[in-house]
Amino acid sequence: SYVLTQPPSVSVAPGKTARITCGGNNIGSKSVHWYQQKPGQAPVLVIYYDSDRPSGIPERFSGSNSGNTATLTISRVEAGDEADYYCQVWDSSSDHLVFGTGTKVTVL
């Protein structure tokens, strides 16, 4: 089965840049979507189709995808960005939807 690997945690100071990776075999050939989840809440889409941003999501959030790694970048990090982040793809070889292992972003 297809596996997506994320670092368990990322720590970043306010105003700095956080980069969250999502590793998978040839993930660059797939469409990657990213979600933010705060405690007790449902996930919220922050990036779709690798690098598109839904309305209402700040421009500070951006995404890229190439080779075996997709990356979610949060620029000028704010305290309100502290949350868990998950990547998601569709694995057409198994007809399974796959989530990454999740990354907890802590703002120092």
Next chain:
Amino acid sequence: EVQLVESGGGLVQPGGSLRLSCAASGFTFSSYEMNWVRQAPGKGLEWVSYISSSGSTIYYADSVKGRFTISRDNAKNSLYLQMNSLRAEDTAVYYCASQGDCGGDCNFDYWGQGTLVTVSS
């Protein structure tokens, strides 16, 4: 306003059954693909099952295949998950979530707030 409201969660003994429902409003339910996603306490998101807009195509995660059944009633704007032979490891918050017309290969547009299923004796 788009709303997805799950119901039917609760405490059930191992080996028991439970039926979850998801009531949709504020969008054309029959045009959207639907999924169930779960999250065990303190753990990450896990996809459970997918159903196409017409209900003709269904997929399951390996962990629930043969025990869970997804279905929908477009006339009632509702999604269901019949869960049988429940195990302790099925304990989780269950979310319903919608996708556009993409055969599963796209992002989730809307999520419900979730319903908690606890499997314990």
